[in-house]
Amino acid sequence: MGDLIDTVAVVTGAARGQGRSHAVQLAAEGADIIAIDRCADIDSIPYPLASREDLDETARLVEAQGRRVVPVVADVRDLDALQAAVRSGVEALGEIDIVVANAGVVAIGLKDPIDTQVYRDIVDTNLNGVWHTIAATVPSIIRKGRGGSIILTSSAQGLVGRGGDGSAAMFAYAAAKHGVVGLMRSAANAYAAHSIRVNTVHPSGVATPMILNEHTMRMIAEQPNAPALSANLMPVPVVESEDVTNVVVFLASPKARYITGAALPVDAGHAVM
Template identity: 35%
Template structure:
């Protein structure tokens, strides 16, 4: 096996949540290009179907399932679709998420809870459904929790709910790795992007003060592009990362190195 062969996902099935736009689309296409068949989950079915067509154009099999990760039944249904219609559950990319920028003294507790329900509890519910499927099938797998450097550092933009959810996801990553890697063969890692051009960073980019502060904290003095996360994603998903579990793979232009 060559070093490049270790990055191949040929014959495997990947599940990607939040696959209707932004990073989710980039991740789904990258996994397909690496050889995986892909099960897509998101709430916006029209956009989800567009992603499905792009994957099928690459010659890969794909199923698209309307999924609200806040609903555990939806999480189970997405995993079941991957298993029953594509034949496996090998990789889970926990990407679904929402942002919220609001001063904490004005924040609505219900909205704070909604962010946690999707970003943190939803990711945990997806991991549970995926883990149960792997255990029942008697094989391992790879879970990639998409966190954020905002779970480790902060900007001038007030986003307590988002930061709390992404910090919590790092804790879940560590705990599931301890529970499942040795006994179940399921590796659990976190991909930790910095500020990447996407719908999620639009609010920060639109705020001149917050944008200037963020750029001043990044040694590369720029936001990243979604494609710059693909190498890290494939490392965690494939045999190339077979000795990685409980790890946080940071791709942030040097922000957290300071």
């Protein structure tokens, strides 16, 4: 028996990569899943984002674990759409216990220092989208009345500024990921009386389509500061989705029942000062 039997988990950015990994392993531990993803590209982001077919595959993999799933297309930048997505999931599966605010984008290699569109799109997704996810899900956790766990995906770039290149894209990414820590600490205080725990995870580069795509790999290879961006202390260039998932599942579980307000690196030492 898994640690999460009779729970409902919301995962954003669930169509592929870390989000899919989190959704499938939470299901393996017994959770039913509300799987949310935009399933469309963003013009300013220079690599393909997930598709509806990707989200359907996540749903298939969750069902293969013997759990129920509600896959919903919604953009975390749109609070109304996200609230509607959560409502549809709650109507089908019941009130929420676990939230994984995982949706995020990056734009490595876009050098323009005043590209306001890419700055806004990154901050809107990686920071405002996390706040929207909290706002859309916490009322359900409170209604359920038995506490819960909220896990926010930040980054090693939410702990250090290594690799900054003066571009709007990198400023936006670092600022948003640092901002997620502020959201976490504020929410941990705000919801502790309801036994809702709130924590962040901080991966360095992860072997997912966010990194393993033609544009990003070419840009990393061409960047003079590429070693700084991938400077893990341990002898690995990237971590795997399952490494982050293991921490997410732990934080979601009763084993972490008194852990809140924590920023946990999963970064092979990237953020060590």
